[in-house]
Amino acid sequence: MRLWSSPVTVSMRIASNARRIARHARHHSALAQPQPRPAPPTSGKTDPYVLLAPHLEQLRTSLLTLLGSSHPSLNAIAQYYFLHPSKQLRPLLVLLFARATNGLGAEFPQVNWAADNARARQQELDAPLTRKDVLCDWNPSMPDHTASFESAFELRIPPPQPSPYTPPPPLLHQTHSPALTHTMLPTQLRLAQIVEMIHVASLLHDDVLDKSPLRRGAASAPAAFGNKLAVLGGDFLLGRASAALSRLGSNEVVELIASVIANLVEGEILQMKGNGGEAAPSSSSAGNDIDLKCLHSSPLSTPSDKWSIYLKKTYLKTASLMAKGARAAVVLGGCREGEVWKEVAYAYGRNLGIAFQLIDDTLDFSSSTAQLGKPGFADLRLGLATGPALYAAEEFPELEAMIGRRFGGDGDVETALTLISSSRGVERTRELARVHAEKAREVLAFLPRSEARDALEGLTEGVVRRQW
Ligand code: FPP
Numbered sequence: 001m002r003l004w005s006s007p008v009t010v011s012m013r014i015a016s017n018a019r020r021i022a023r024h025a026r027h028h029s030a031l032a033q034p035q036p037r038p039a040p041p042t043s044g045k046t047d048p049y050v051l052l053a054p055h056l057e058q059l060r061t062s063l064l065t066l067l068g069s070s071h072p073s074l075n076a077i078a079q080y081y082f083l084h085p086s087k088q089l090r091p092l093l094v095l096l097f098a099r100a101t102n103g104l105g106a107e108f109p110q111v112n113w114a115a116d117n118a119r120a121r122q123q124e125l126d127a128p129l130t131r132k133d134v135l136c137d138w139n140p141s142m143p144d145h146t147a148s149f150e151s152a153f154e155l156r157i158p159p160p161q162p163s164p165y166t167p168p169p170p171l172l173h174q175t176h177s178p179a180l181t182h183t184m185l186p187t188q189l190r191l192a193q194i195v196e197m198i199h200v201a202s203l204l205h206d207d208v209l210d211k212s213p214l215r216r217g218a219a220s221a222p223a224a225f226g227n228k229l230a231v232l233g234g235d236f237l238l239g240r241a242s243a244a245l246s247r248l249g250s251n252e253v254v255e256l257i258a259s260v261i262a263n264l265v266e267g268e269i270l271q272m273k274g275n276g277g278e279a280a281p282s283s284s285s286a287g288n289d290i291d292l293k294c295l296h297s298s299p300l301s302t303p304s305d306k307w308s309i310y311l312k313k314t315y316l317k318t319a320s321l322m323a324k325g326a327r328a329a330v331v332l333g334g335c336r337e338g339e340v341w342k343e344v345a346y347a348y349g350r351n352l353g354i355a356f357q358l359i360d361d362t363l364d365f366s367s368s369t370a371q372l373g374k375p376g377f378a379d380l381r382l383g384l385a386t387g388p389a390l391y392a393a394e395e396f397p398e399l400e401a402m403i404g405r406r407f408g409g410d411g412d413v414e415t416a417l418t419l420i421s422s423s424r425g426v427e428r429t430r431e432l433a434r435v436h437a438e439k440a441r442e443v444l445a446f447l448p449r450s451e452a453r454d455a456l457e458g459l460t461e462g463v464v465r466r467q468w
C-alpha cells in the first residue's frame with residue numbers, strides 16, 4: 001500500500017478539488033443570488049443597501065483582483081467566501097460613514113485634492129510602494145514577478161524620485177467651512193474592501209477552530225479544502241489586506257486596522273478561556289484539541305465577572321472591526337484629532353457591533369440551520385455561554401455548574417437548551433441589544449442630516465430586527 005502521494009499528485013488533487021469547488025461556488029455565486037441582509041428599515045428611512053448598491057457591487061467584483069496568486073488552490077480558497085452571499089455589513093459601515101462625514105473634517109480639502117490629483121487614483125492604490133522585483137508580489141494584476149534566483153542579486157541604485165506632491169498653498173492655508181459633499185474617496189472604497197478581507201480571514205480561521213461544517217449555506221472552507229489550506233488562505237488574505245492598507249497613505253489608519261487584527265485574536269483567546277470554567281472533558285467538542293490549561297484561566301466566581309468577560313470578548317471579536325473600520329473611514333476623509341466626527345464613528349460602530357453580536361447569539365438558539373446558513377446551537381456545543389445562557393442562569397442556578405464545565409458533562413447541552421428556552425434569556429439578550437442599538441442611534445445626532453445618516457439610523461433597527 002502506498003502511504004505517501006507525491007507532492008505533485010497532492011497538489012494536482014488540491015488544485016482539481018479547488019477548481020471543482022470554485023465552479024460550484026460560482027454556480028451558487030453571490031453575484032447571482034440575492035444578498036442576505038439585516039431587516040430593511042421601516043418605511044420612511046433610507047435603505048443603506050439601496051443607497052450604496054452600485055458601490056457595494058463594484059467593491060465585491062473588484063476585490064477579487066486583489067486576491068490573485070500564481071497558485072490555483074490558493075486563489076480558490078482566498079476567493080471562496082467572497083463568492084457566497086454575505087451581508088457586507090462592515091464595508092457598508094465604512095461607506096456610510098464616508099458619505100455621512102466627507103466634507104466635514106478640517107483636512108477634507110487636502111485629501112480631496114490629493115485624490116483628484118492622483119491620476120487614475122484606482123491604479124495608484126494598486127501600485128506597489130516598493131520596486132516589484134523586491135516586493136515579489138505574485139499577483140497577476142501586477143505582471144512583473146520577482147527577479148530570477150539563478151544569479152546573485154545585483155544592487156540597483158534607484159533613480160531620484162520626484163518629491164511627493166503637496167497641496168498648493170491656497171489649499172493649505174484656506175479656512176475650511178465644513179459642509180457635506182457627495183464625494184466618496186477611492187481610499188475609502190479600498191478601506192471597505194480591506195475590512196471585508198480581514199473579516200473573511202478571521203472566518204477562515206474561525207471555521208477551523210470551531211470545526212464548523214457550514215458557512216453561508218455551503219460547505220465551510222475547512223470542510224471543502226481542509227484545515228491547513230483554510231488557515232493558509234486566511235493568512236494570505238491578511239497579507240494582501242496589509243499591503244493594500246499601506247497604500248492608503250495614512251499611518252493612523254494602518255494603526256487602527258492593525259489593532260483590529262490583534263483584537264480579533266485577543267477576542268478569540270478570551271472566548272477560549274471562556275467563562276472561567278475548567279478545561280472541558282475530551283469528549284466535548286469544546287475541548288477542540290486545545291489545552292485550555294495553557295490559557296491560565298482562573299475560575300470566575302461572580303456572574304458579573306462572566307458578563308464583563310463576555311461583553312469584552314464581544315467587543316474584541318465583533319465590534320472592534322466595525323468601530324475602528326468606521327473611524328478609519330472618517331480619518332481618510334480628513335478628520336483631525338479633536339474633531340467629533342471620528343468619535344461618532346467609533347461610538348456608533350462599537351455599539352452597533354455589540355448589538356449585532358448579541359442578536360447573533362440569540363439567533364443561535366432561535367433560528368434554523370437553513371436560515372442561518374451555519375449550524376444552530378453551535379455556541380453551547382462549543383462550550384460557550386453567551387447572553388441567553390448567562391441570563392438564564394439567573395433563573396435556573398443549576399446552569400452555573402454547566403457553564404463552569406463548559407457544558408461538557410453528559411446531557412449538559414440538552415439540559416441547558418431546555419432550561420434556556422424556558423427562561424427569558426433570549427428575550428433579555430435582545431433587550432440588551434436594543435439598548436446598544438439605541439446608543440448607536442443617539443450618537444448620530446452629532447452628524448448633519450443626510451441620506452447616509454438616515455441609512456445609519458435605519459441600520460440600528462435592521463440589526464436588531466434581523467432573523468438571520
Ligand atoms: C466568528 O465568530 C468569528 C469571529 C468574529 C472572529 C474570529 C477570530 C479569529 C479566529 C482570530 C484570528 C483572526 C484573524 C484576523 C486571522 P463565531 O464563531 O461566534 O460566529 P460563527 O457562528 O459565524 O462562526
Ligand code: MG
Nearest residue numbers: 206207210212
Ligand atoms: Mg464560528
